[in-house]
Amino acid sequence: MIDDPVLLNDWHVVARASELAADSVRPSRLLGVDIVIWRGGDGIQVWDDLCIHRGAKLSGGRVKEGCLTCPYHGWTYDSAGKCVRIPAHPSQTPPPRAHTRTHPVRVAYDLVWTSLGTPAGDLPPFPEWDDPAYRNIPCGPYPFNALGPRVIENFLDVGHFPFVHAGYLGDPGHTEIDDYEAEITPTGVIARDIPIWQPDPDGTGQSAKVFYTYEALRPLTARFTKAQGDKRFSMIDIVTPVDEGHSLAWAIMAMNYSFEVPAEKIVVFQDEVTAQDLPIVESQRPEMLPLDLQAELHLRSDRTAIAYRKWLRQLGLKYGTS
């Protein structure tokens, strides 16, 4: 388990709820811990992926009558994680220690959230999800061989659009970034109204000058809204810290316009944009984001990144930072 109190006591996404069929079981990994995610009659459960008897992975087992059965000796755990049946000794009450390590589960935005510790805060807000003026389009998860802070900082970065996303989010003839302000708030970081000229801001193919407002909501969760007149395009990016070398980025886009454009087209656009970012972010050295602002170089256009690094330092984030 990765020793980072900030992330251990935070919520992380481990699955998309609608993709977990009844009586299904799947393995996953969070902060270096193997976990099992399963759905029975009592809903979705997230546990350590380990049967205490002989250490087998429960994710290789099956759901039967609302219980998860270990694939090795058939030890059967109820939805509270308590072993209720040991087939080799059917008449014996399973010992009290025959219990899995369970984790809290919340479902929001069709995402399954869990925590390996005791989360102090609530889930990051994404009010567009319940706003009927918006169409929500999930995308990802995108695997990165990179750590969350580098992935989030790239999500917050505006200067790379003309180079990494030429023809999509930026244009090599419009590289200059106007001044903007970024500030640390009690809940995170916010940078408002950054004007950017984009050839295709949302996958609909219409060029526009848009105004970005970025927010870091949690150490590994950020969002933006880009505005052009009354049109709003929002996106939340939630990075799951899989382990010391891997991340998984879950995203939801929300748009209050262009309802006629098929969602699949918008997703393909976002997949392409992410594929453009991927090799760059995976190439960044050091892999750990330097929180000392004397390391690397910071310009006016990097104000969001500067505020984000300062905020991570205030929070005391250890994972993925140096």
Next chain:
Amino acid sequence: MKNPDRVLVHDWHPLAKVEDFTGRSVLAARLLGEDLVLWTDGQGTYHAWRDLCIHRGARLSLGKVKDGCLQCPYHGWTYNGAGTCVRIPAHPGQKPPPRAVVEVHGCREAYGWVWGCLSDTPNELPAFPEWGDAHVRNFTMGPYELNAGGPRIIENFLDLAHLSVVHEGILGVEGRGEIGRYQVEKRPDGVYATDIVVWQPDPDGSGQPAAAHYTYRVIRPLAAYLTKRAGSSVFTMMIVATPVDEILSRVWIVFSMKGADSTPSQQLFDWTERVFLQDKPVVQSQRPELLPLDLQAELHLNCDRTSIAYRQWLNELGVGFGTS
């Protein structure tokens, strides 16, 4: 990684072939555990830099060359041939800060290869005097990637007793593996082994058996040269092992043949490559991977005097990368 080896940082190491730049201007390489970007301005100048843009740590080797400058793939920071950032597209009116420079290394071309050196005070490039001699046929081979440290590779090149075993039927005969007396001298500028005579079934790829007369010279810790006379032919060869990481190397070979005119060049090349590829699995299998410089480790016999001198010389120089 800074100064991974106080000796090898001053040496030149081949990093790419000139022909690797056909149709492309930027390559990634790795030397002594450091990631490098190699690029050319298309005017015959090559550059070897640390593969890192100081702004956000992206790899410059994913970037492109424009107007004689290298442009970072992430935010388009543009570095001139001296490694100085001359343009930051997000702030075109602002002069780039003085810290916006790339760590620049030495870079030059020789024998059709692009060489790099991590130090400002480089040693001389290992010489292959036959290059450019109109009376010999010159060849280059490689690079061959070996999961082995450079010192193990060079020591194998200097080794005599394996010829009749690993290269049986070519450079030696089973049952005639005895190594006679020869001279070894350790000088400040390297190790010399002379007066070596080995009877070989096919010393030069022509298929004609002959007594081969060898002389060896270790030029640098990871570069060695041999001359072999057999009958009327003279074969010379230089091997250079580029230390990618401590136990990962890329081996570069240049060789020449004087005489043996009836042997077609392709046959000669194939013969040399075949011999080298026979060595590869054996060298990759050696443990420890790091060459022990303490002569009490492993066992040394009379025939191993070149190896002994090589290990002593490495120890005197203070080579730490690839040794133990």
